[in-house]
Amino acid sequence: MIKKIAAAAVCVLGLSACSAQPDENTLTVVASPEPHARILEYIADEGLAEGVELDVKVIQGGIDPNHVTTHGDADANFFQHQPYLEEWSEENNDHSLRSVANVHLEPLTLFSTSIDSLDALPDGATVTIPNDPVNRARALALLADTGLIEVEDRGAETAVADITANPRELTITPVDARLLPQTLEDEDVAAAVINGNFALEAGLDYAEDGLAAEKPENNPYVNILVAPEDKADSPAVQALAQALESQEVAEFIRAEYQSAVLPAH
Numbered sequence: 001m002i003k004k005i006a007a008a009a010v011c012v013l014g015l016s017a018c019s020a021q022p023d024e025n026t027l028t029v030v031a032s033p034e035p036h037a038r039i040l041e042y043i044a045d046e047g048l049a050e051g052v053e054l055d056v057k058v059i060q061g062g063i064d065p066n067h068v069t070t071h072g073d074a075d076a077n078f079f080q081h082q083p084y085l086e087e088w089s090e091e092n093n094d095h096s097l098r099s100v101a102n103v104h105l106e107p108l109t110l111f112s113t114s115i116d117s118l119d120a121l122p123d124g125a126t127v128t129i130p131n132d133p134v135n136r137a138r139a140l141a142l143l144a145d146t147g148l149i150e151v152e153d154r155g156a157e158t159a160v161a162d163i164t165a166n167p168r169e170l171t172i173t174p175v176d177a178r179l180l181p182q183t184l185e186d187e188d189v190a191a192a193v194i195n196g197n198f199a200l201e202a203g204l205d206y207a208e209d210g211l212a213a214e215k216p217e218n219n220p221y222v223n224i225l226v227a228p229e230d231k232a233d234s235p236a237v238q239a240l241a242q243a244l245e246s247q248e249v250a251e252f253i254r255a256e257y258q259s260a261v262l263p264a265h
Contacts, residue, residue: 024234024235024236025051025236026052026053026054026055026236027049027052027053027054027055027075027076027236027237027240028055028056028057028073028074028075028076029054029055029056029057029074029075029076029077029078029225029240030065030068030069030073030074030076030077030078031056031057031058031059031065031077031079032058032059032078032079032197033058033060033197033201034197034200034201035104035106035196035197035200035253035256035257035260035261036078036079036197037056037058037078038256039078039103039104039244039249039252039253040054040056040078041056042249042252042256043240043243043244043249044056046248048243048246048248048249049236049239049240049242049243050239051235051236051239052236052240054240057074060178061178065077065079065080066080066085066088066092066094066097066226067092069097069226069227069228070094070096070097070228075227075228075231075236075237076100076225076227076231076240077225077227078103078223078224078225078226078244079197079223080223080224080226081134081220081221081223081224082099082220082221082222082224083134083156083220083221084132084134084135085097085099085224085226087132087133087134087156096228096229097226097227097229098226098227098229098232099224099225099226100224100225100226100232100237100238100241101224101225101240101241101242101244101245102222102223102224102245102264103222103223103224103225103244103245103249103263103264104222104223104253104261104262104263104264105216105219105221105222105223105261105262105263105264106195106196106197106221106223106260106261106262107196107214107215107216107219107259107260107262108135108138108139108142108193108194108195108196108213108214108221109193109194109196109199109206109210109211109212109213109214110127110142110146110191110192110193110210110211110212110213111181111184111191111192111193111194111199111204111209111210111211112184112190112191112192112209112211113184113204113209114187115190115191115211116211117211118146118147118148118211118212121168121170121190121191121211122168123168123169124168124169124170124171125170125171125190125191126170126171126173126188126189126190127143127148127170127171127172127173127189127190127191127192127193128173128174128175128180128183128192128193129143129172129173129174129175129192129193130174130175130176130180130193130194130195131174131175131176131177132177133156133157133159134156134221135177135195136158136159136160136174137154137155137156137157137158137159138193138214138221139193140158140159140162140163140172141153141158142193142212142213142214143172143193145214145215146211146212148166148168148170149163149166149170149172150164150165150166151164152164160172160174173189175192177194177195177198178198180192180193180194180195180198181194181198181199181201181202181204182202191211196260196261199260200257200260200261206258206259213259222264223264225237225240225241225244245264245265247265249263250263250264250265
């Protein structure tokens with residue numbers, strides 16, 4: 001069962017009034033629309049998580065899926081990578097969630113709808129990047145890989161202030177990751193580094209609009225299925241984890257998303 005945003009929001013905002021389904025064979029999973037919920041929908045349609053009924057709640061906006069999961073309104077979530085989970089756990093002093101499956105990589109990509117190559121990026125141009133620490137650091141590393149900037153690598157702490165060389169005098173502007181596709185509509189923004197799920201939701205064309213992308217080799221930002229410690233080893237969660245890491249799902253991801261999403265297995 002795939003429940004869309006409105007139903008999910010009602011459940012999330014009414015934490016005490018709407019709890020996860022008590023049936024041990026039903027899993028309530030909070031997921032981003034693309035590609036996460038679409039992958040779960042495929043698993044449900046094909047019956048790949050044997051004996052498990054999926055209740056997928058698609059959430060957008062400012063609702064935090066990790067808080068939803070720790071409050072008991074979902075059994076698991078599927079929207080993040082391990083570095084993001086670790087950062088969230090530290091910031092919230094909550095280490096009750098853990099990864100139970102490595103599923104796919106969404107390469108961070110530099111997009112533009114106004115230019116068609118890095119060489120065409122004008123001096124002094126504005127480039128928007130994600131503002132959360134982990135993805136901000138990824139974006140700066142990508143810009144450094146392209147040769148547009150040089151930056152001191154401080155891991156997840158790397159910030160715009162750590163840029164050590166900027167020969168084109170670019171203005172690097174951190175923005176809420178969900179809003180990055182919209183920044184491309186601003187005539188003052190030449191390019192944006194955008195997370196794969198938000199690029200897919202916005203309908204960006206990787207072949208037409210993509211200027212550069214992260215390399216998949218040894219990339220730590222694989223998207224994961226996450227569950228509370230007390231549910232992570234349950235038969236239902238493990239059945240879903242097996243399905244997500246299956247060859248069938250890997251083939252579906254390749255066919256459905258091509259280079260925009262890459263299977264982890």
